[in-house]
Amino acid sequence: MYYRTLRSEYVSNRNGQGKYTPTVTDEEILASxxxxxxxxxxxxxxxxxxxxxxxxxxxxxxxxxDTGSLEKSKIGSRAVVWWESKSTIDESSPDISGVNPDDEFWKYAGMFTSGPTDVAANVDKYLYGERRNEP
Known part of the structure; x- marks a missing residue:
């Protein structure tokens, strides 16, 4: 995978008081x-x-x-690995609060099985709620 490497003068700088101010945000690190x-x-x-x-x-x-965005584990004597915490992953999950569990769509759960289905033969029924007559 290609990683873009930036020169350090573009990654960090110091403010007027000489304090370090990061230009790589926490969000960019998490997105990586x-x-x-x-x-x-x-x-x-x-x-x-x-x-x-x-x-x-x-x-x-x-x-x-420390803020709970990542978790870490020491592997071996010196190696440490980091990964997104479950809470961070859950927060970035799609918002499904507007999904209506009583919607007619969910009556056809068999459409999503790995076995054979009748979706192709009944697509109009599933999309429009009725079987269309052939001319």
């Missing part, structure tokens, strides 16, 4: 977990993707873990 080709990332992965120092990436990931 969704775009990744595996369900976990390391600080090295994040540092390479955004052009950050590895220790800087680690601190950012730790801060996201």
């Amino acid at each position: 977990f969704v775009a990744a080709d595996r369900p976990f990332q390391t600080a090295t992965d994040i540092s390479e993707r955004f052009g950050l120092d590895r220790s800087q990436a680690y601190r950012r990931l730790q801060r996201l873990a």
Whole structure:
């Protein structure tokens, strides 16, 4: 997978008081977990993707873990992997609050089975609620 690496002067800068101000947002870091080709990332992965120092990436990931956005696990003696917490994934799930469970659509749950169905033969019935007569 192609990762865009940015030079560090475009990733971080300092404000008027000399304090570090990140230009890579927490949202961008979290989005990189969704775009990744595996369900976990390391600080090295994040540092390479955004052009950050590895220790800087680690601190950012730790801060996201402290807020509950990420979870982590130590693997082996030194390796740490990070992944999105379930609460973060649930928050980013589609909003289905407007779905009506009594809608006629749900009567045809058999359409979504892996076995043979009669959908092709009865498409008009399912779409329009009646069988259309052939001319």
